[in-house]
Amino acid sequence: MTNPLSSHQLTEAQKQQWEQDGYLVIPSFFDGEETKEMLDEAKRLCDEFEVDGHPMTTFKTAADGEHVGDEYFLTSGDKIRYFLEPTSLSPATSTQPAKLIVPPAQSINKIGHALAMLNPVFRKHTLESDRIRDVAKSLGAQESPRVLQSMIICKQPRIGGVVPCHNDSTFLYTDPPSAIGAWIALEECTPENGCLSFLPGSHRLSRTANRFIRAPDGGTTFMDVPGVEPNEENWDDMEGWRKAPCSPGTLVLIHGSVMHKSPPNPSDKTRIIYTFHMIEGGKGVKYDEKNWLQPTKEMPFPALF
Numbered sequence: 551m552t553n554p555l556s557s558h559q560l561t562e563a564q565k566q567q568w569e570q571d572g573y574l575v576i577p578s579f580f581d582g583e584e585t586k587e588m589l590d591e592a593k594r595l596c597d598e599f600e601v602d603g604h605p606m607t608t609f610k611t612a613a614d615g616e617h618v619g620d621e622y623f624l625t626s627g628d629k630i631r632y633f634l635e636p637t638s639l640s641p642a643t644s645t646q647p648a649k650l651i652v653p654p655a656q657s658i659n660k661i662g663h664a665l666a667m668l669n670p671v672f673r674k675h676t677l678e679s680d681r682i683r684d685v686a687k688s689l690g691a692q693e694s695p696r697v698l699q700s701m702i703i704c705k706q707p708r709i710g711g712v713v714p715c716h717n718d719s720t721f722l723y724t725d726p727p728s729a730i731g732a733w734i735a736l737e738e739c740t741p742e743n744g745c746l747s748f749l750p751g752s753h754r755l756s757r758t759a760n761r762f763i764r765a766p767d768g769g770t771t772f773m774d775v776p777g778v779e780p781n782e783e784n785w786d787d788m789e790g791w792r793k794a795p796c797s798p799g800t801l802v803l804i805h806g807s808v809m810h811k812s813p814p815n816p817s818d819k820t821r822i823i824y825t826f827h828m829i830e831g832g833k834g835v836k837y838d839e840k841n842w843l844q845p846t847k848e849m850p851f852p853a854l855f
């Protein structure tokens with residue numbers, strides 16, 4: 551059943567589920583029309599991608615020891631920029647730059663990181679959405695949420711890559727950790743096309759002992775968080791991982807400490823989603839200049855309410 555357009559208070563059962571698991575799946579949060587509007591806009595942005603002269607910045611995470619960190623990425627917090635699937639490119643050689651080997655619209659890994667501020671459709675369903683505001687308020691986890699890192703993730707057919715096991719507070723670190731993700735399925739997400747998986751309850755065990763930062767000499771790196779004991783656990787190998795297949799319009803709330811991941815997409819179906827994150831902007835919580843994603847004077851992280 552579709553939720554009423556104007557409000558969405560979480561039930562006690564939903565809040566308990568959130569506390570217990572560290573994530574919450576809310577089917578039909580957006581109705582068919584709203585979801586289609588976002589999906590059409592995501593596809594329009596993909597179709598608009600002009601590869602000529604565009605930086606060939608691929609989105610890589612730390613699984614292979616390499617992580618994205620060029621200027622194009624580091625200055626994308628207040629823009630709408632395109633990041634490519636690593637396997638959409640032929641490798642660069644000493645004589646030839648890397649070249650796309652798939653059509654441009656199918657080469658895109660993600661589009662970000664200021665869709666909620668700059669794109670009218672995603673703005674409407676984020677900063678201007680009463681239902682999103684109601685969910686964030688009734689979750690009661692943040693006093694004054696600030697919205698950041700809003701993006702489309704495409705998980706392209708056949709070449710869409712893995713998102714390795716991680717938690718979001720590592721990448722959007724605050725002191726103390728406060729990140730929450732809002733992840734919205736715009737298409738059917740299945741085990742075959744790379745739906746999310748979670749290690750339920752890991753948010754209660756994991757410590758944010760590591761954070762993703764701007765390296766002092768350029769690029770990005772990870773640093774230990776002073777005074778926080780590193781986790782001993784190998785989360786990825788632990789028992790109890792749960793897949794979260796879901797239908798278009800589903801909202802998944804993701805606690806900043808919960809371990810989650812998604813596999814590659816070997817299928818012939820896209821898995822397009824929209825996601826944004828929130829950090830606590832009140833309670834003396836600090837977001838510092840070490841973080842890879844920085845607000846600008848022109849575009850501070852907007853308050854949700």
Ligand SMILES: O=C(O)CCC(=O)C(=O)O
Pocket residue numbers: 703713718731733744745746810811812823825
């Ligand atoms: O969409 C995905 O596959 C991964 C998203 C994710 O891990 C995140 O937004 O934190």
